[in-house]
Amino acid sequence: MNAPAPHPDPVHVALDNGLRALAGLGGDLVAHANQIGATLWAPPRLVVVGRLKAGKSTLVNALIGAPVAETAALEATRVVTIYSDGAPSRAEVVALDGARHPVALDSGTPTSPAGLPLPDEQIAYLHRWLPSAAIRDLTFIDTPGLATLTTGNETATRRVLIDGFEQTRTASVDADAAVFLFDSAPRADELAFLRQLPLSPLNTLGVLSRADGFGEGALGRRDPLEHATDHARTLARQLADTVSTVVPISGLMAQTSHTGALVEADARALASLASWGPLDLVDHLESDAPGVIDAATRDRLLDLLGEYGVINGRTVAARGAAALNEWLVARSGITLLQQVLRTSLGEFASLNRARRVLDRIDALAYSHPARDHIRAIAYGVRSDPSMLRVALLADLQRLLAADPFAAIADDLRTLLTGRTGAQCVGLPLDATLDQVRERARIRLADTQAHALSTATAAEDAAVVDVVRAYSALAATGRLAP
Ligand SMILES: Nc1nc2c(ncn2[C@@H]2O[C@H](COP(=O)(O)OP(=O)(O)O)[C@@H](O)[C@H]2O)c(=O)[nH]1
Ligand SMILES: [Mg+2]
Structure with missing residues (x-):
């Protein structure tokens, strides 16, 4: 060191x-x-919590600036994972008894753990190091989340965060702050969980996630990002006992713009859809009939940008990938979140x-x-x-x-x-x-x-x-x- x-x-x-x-x-x-x-010298640790599919891993990728946290339609994040700045890229599993086991990293994708040396239920957390300036001053912790498909995942999350839970102090990840993600109003069990964390509301930030699909979504009467911004203000007042403030975020747009995923061909394909009205465009995207762009390109654009990004990014895409990237950053809300992470939180x-x-x-x-x-x-x-x-x-x-x-x-x-x-x-x-x-x-x-x-x-x-x-x-x- x-x-x-x-x-x-x-x-x-x-x-x-x-x-x-x-x-x-x-x-x-x-x-x-x-x-x-x-x-004392290790950076403070920020844990990302919230229910399954709230967008936690997507946001972690955006904040790290690399697609390292698994995201998928399935329950992708199986174990609590700590991301620290360090070289070379490597990983260790920390068992419930505190013992550390090295993890072999897949040679094809050097930053993703190939297979874990212990069964999930014996693992306190996975510790991954990767060289990234974005995590030099703050370490991020991704969690499987609350109220997930299996109770095992919720247990895994509680065990490393709540003092005295299962008497596994050795397994604690020692979080110093929490980012709490929810995509509508948080549920009572989620708020109860937050109150059990040994962290004050000043150390807890609310994130209204998936803001690009908020309210009636991309085709609704109101712009979902603006609607989410208004709603975040209301929630911040309602949740003042639990969180310092609520920031609206499109983690997907932030991830795409912060991980270098967008290329010039994406911008060209998107720009080629510029002449459609929004409703016709969505019909067109949903149909399997051959259209202006092929199915693989269409899927890629939807994966990268979501429906909101595809519909609203078309004009700016005509100016190229850099302009589209800038637009994504600005619309995603990530700048405000990063500012809060650097300052108060x-x-x-x-x-x-x-x-x-x-x-x-x-x-x-x-x-x-x-x-x-x-x-x-x-x-x-x-x-x-x-x-x-x-x-x-x-x-x-x-x-x-x-x-x-x-x-x-x-x-x-x-x-x-x-x-x-x-x-x-x-x-x-x-x-x-x-x-x-x-x-x-x-x-x-x-x-x-x-x-x-x-x-x-x-x-x-x-x-x-x-x-x-x-x-x-x-x-x-x-x-x-
Ligand atoms: N449209 C949209 N989709 C998102 C957003 N954040 C995450 N997703 C998608 O939601 C799914 C679950 O996200 P993930 O980050 O794995 O959720 P986690 O279970 O909380 O870690 C993935 O398919 C993401 O692409 C967002 O801000 N907007
Ligand atoms: Mg996840």
Whole structure:
């Protein structure tokens, strides 16, 4: 492995310093510090969940920029699969007991596993490495999904994501964020599953998938992508307790445009259909009579573009494959999704990863003879101002599990999502420094008064960190220096 580049992120710096201090204690703590360091330096993990055929594997391909995740009309993704950046392309199966088994890769298609060395029900997950800049900062995890044809697949998904499920902690994939796909309104069992994940709503993004077929579809009165965009806004409000926001996506259009699947001949064939009216065109595409394009070309276009893409991409296709590709990118919604992954969701995933590192230092303090020294190190790391957001996110997660209606959950959300001091105390961006500090003082007093009547340990812990946060804001107008 290459030495990690210097990281400007103050959270990383604080944790890295803590781990150096840990290694400085010598003995077996050097190895422990290195092991925990591997968790710190590995990119956060984002798991893609949702029911069968929601479009999970298609979206994973689009995000990776290569057709690596199996997609098909049949139940294609059999086991949970982690995609990490790395060379050479290779794969390992991780068994339920944590043992790793190398997987022979098919020579014809070097990135697809030829056959797995264990029966599916003994596999926790498949770990695949491929060289791809798209997964350098974020690792993607594809899942077989929920409520699938066989209960085995649902079990496989739950086992690696939910703490304590089947007591298989060794098999956990340690997800730091989740992308939840649904193509209409999510069902109650799917929402219940999401609430069981050890992730806050800030770490969970909703994706309204298959947006190109939304509502009445490609031939309906409304453009399905625009209809999906409106509906995503409504869903985001309805699901605010579960997801940070809802983004509409056509995974198919994103996959085609991001994996280099489109060639000039496709654009020419599509452009040749330009003179048909939409209804006649669909009749024409569905009939087996010989037409302007042959059946194989027709199937290929439908596979690549879907009905919506075929009907609406014809004009732009006349300008060539590059123009058509650009149109697909723009219409697919992938740009907005990538932006969310890079900013808010990615950031909360990093904070969650930082919490995992701290948890591991705590666990070590619990079991190791040098516990007092380790505890002092953990305390030092926690006291770093940059670690306050890590603590606030952990507080929110615990609180939502213990007491989702506690008033302090609103404080936690506002503090965590605020980009400026003003936003952290619920004021508009143009509030003055004095106004921010005044508001922080009021909130500090309210929180301290409330500290006398907390109901749960989770709330107690949250109060301590929220007091810290408002104290910093009252003093400097900012959450961290
Ligand atoms: N029209 C359309 N089809 C899609 C889209 N996403 C996936 N599909 C198709 O739906 C089927 C199932 O997709 P897949 O990604 O394997 O779903 P998974 O079971 O959730 O992994 C495949 O045939 C895909 O081509 C989409 O955005 N639009
Ligand atoms: Mg799949």
